[in-house]
Amino acid sequence: MIDLHTHSTVSDGSDPPGRIPEMAAAAGCRAVALTDHDSLAGVEEARVRAGELGIGFVPGCEISCRSPGSGSMHVLVYFVEDDDRPLAAELEALRADRHRRNLTLADRLGQLGLPITYDEVRAAAGSEAGMGRPHFAQVLVANGAADSIQDAFDRYLAAGRPGYVAKSRLEGPDVARMARASGGVTVLAHPFSLGLDGPELANTIEALAAAGFDGIEAFYGRYRPEQRAALADLARRFGLVATGGSDYHGVVKPDLAVGTGHGDLKVPDSVLDALENRRP
Numbered sequence: 639m640i641d642l643h644t645h646s647t648v649s650d651g652s653d654p655p656g657r658i659p660e661m662a663a664a665a666g667c668r669a670v671a672l673t674d675h676d677s678l679a680g681v682e683e684a685r686v687r688a689g690e691l692g693i694g695f696v697p698g699c700e701i702s703c704r705s706p707g708s709g710s711m712h713v714l715v716y717f718v719e720d721d722d723r724p725l726a727a728e729l730e731a732l733r734a735d736r737h738r739r740n741l742t743l744a745d746r747l748g749q750l751g752l753p754i755t756y757d758e759v760r761a762a763a764g765s766e767a768g769m770g771r772p773h774f775a776q777v778l779v780a781n782g783a784a785d786s787i788q789d790a791f792d793r794y795l796a797a798g799r800p801g802y803v804a805k806s807r808l809e810g811p812d813v814a815r816m817a818r819a820s821g822g823v824t825v826l827a828h829p830f831s832l833g834l835d836g837p838e839l840a841n842t843i844e845a846l847a848a849a850g851f852d853g854i855e856a857f858y859g860r861y862r863p864e865q866r867a868a869l870a871d872l873a874r875r876f877g878l879v880a881t882g883g884s885d886y887h888g889v890v891k892p893d894l895a896v897g898t899g900h901g902d903l904k905v906p907d908s909v910l911d912a913l914e915n916r917r918p
């Protein structure tokens with residue numbers, strides 16, 4: 639089995655990049671991908687550790703895009719390195735915009751009278767570079783303004799809530815084009831997050847396939863067996879690879895483990911071979 643979706647302290651996970659292959663190996667994975675938000679900065683450390691442990695490693699990242707539905711669209715890019723252009727330049731721009739958003743978000747939460755400062759969030763994140771909303775949520779919980787990370791999102795941080803501050807978003811097809819030009823492949827993460835269902839979901843996935851996407855994440859840690867099967871069917875219909883992963887984040891999503899997700903995840907090794915075959 640393999641795990642193609644994990645986060646480290648480089649973004650909003652709570653384990654350093656080198657820990658991810660350790661947990662993957664312990665869970666019985668033959669290969670693992672690191673897919674931090676907007677950054678490939680953890681890839682080298684994770685690759686070295688995976689090599690020491692004798693398991694395969696896939697460098698990757700996750701990019702938030704404009705959603706065609708009412709929800710969010712996250713896109714995973716694999717087989718790209720920190721200096722691969724044009725993607726690397728775009729990631730740098732996204733990180734700059736994230737920094738701007740974080741400063742504005744801290745101000746906004748302060749204006750709402752909530753007990754939180756930018757410096758506290760930076761301390762929770764461990765560094766300024768990987769700061770994200772889950773770190774704001776952690777501080778809101780620690781300071782008594784929310785009962786849990788989910789509660790902090792539901793009350794303040796989610797889209798449509800009073801603390802929400804938008805980040806700039808790319809178009810999915812643009813990410814696919816840049817990924818390909820950078821030697822990578824593109825996968826739609828947790829497709830049900832789009833907020834689409836039935837024919838609308840199918841039409842959207844068909845359009846993404848036509849726009850150069852290589853796969854969709856069917857075997858996702860938080861999806862039920864029938865949801866995974868429905869997505870695998872859509873992948874087959876549109877000539878896409880049905881990929882999978884846990885979306886492990888450590889304490890930010892404490893219900894998920896590397897490799898096994900909720901305990902029932904088992905992404906076959908053949909998924910990685912299929913993805914390798916899509917490399918430009």
Ligand code: AMP
Nearest residue numbers: 650675769770771772787788791792796
């Ligand atoms: P950011 O990229 O800083 O805007 O944060 C996005 C991350 O926050 C996502 O990758 C999730 O880990 C988390 N997240 C986003 N929306 C929610 C939500 N409604 N509930 C819980 N976690 C969320």
Ligand code: FE
Nearest residue numbers: 645650675887
């Ligand atoms: Fe995240």
Ligand code: FE
Nearest residue numbers: 700712827828
């Ligand atoms: Fe995501």
Ligand code: ZN
Nearest residue numbers: 643645700885
């Ligand atoms: Zn993720």
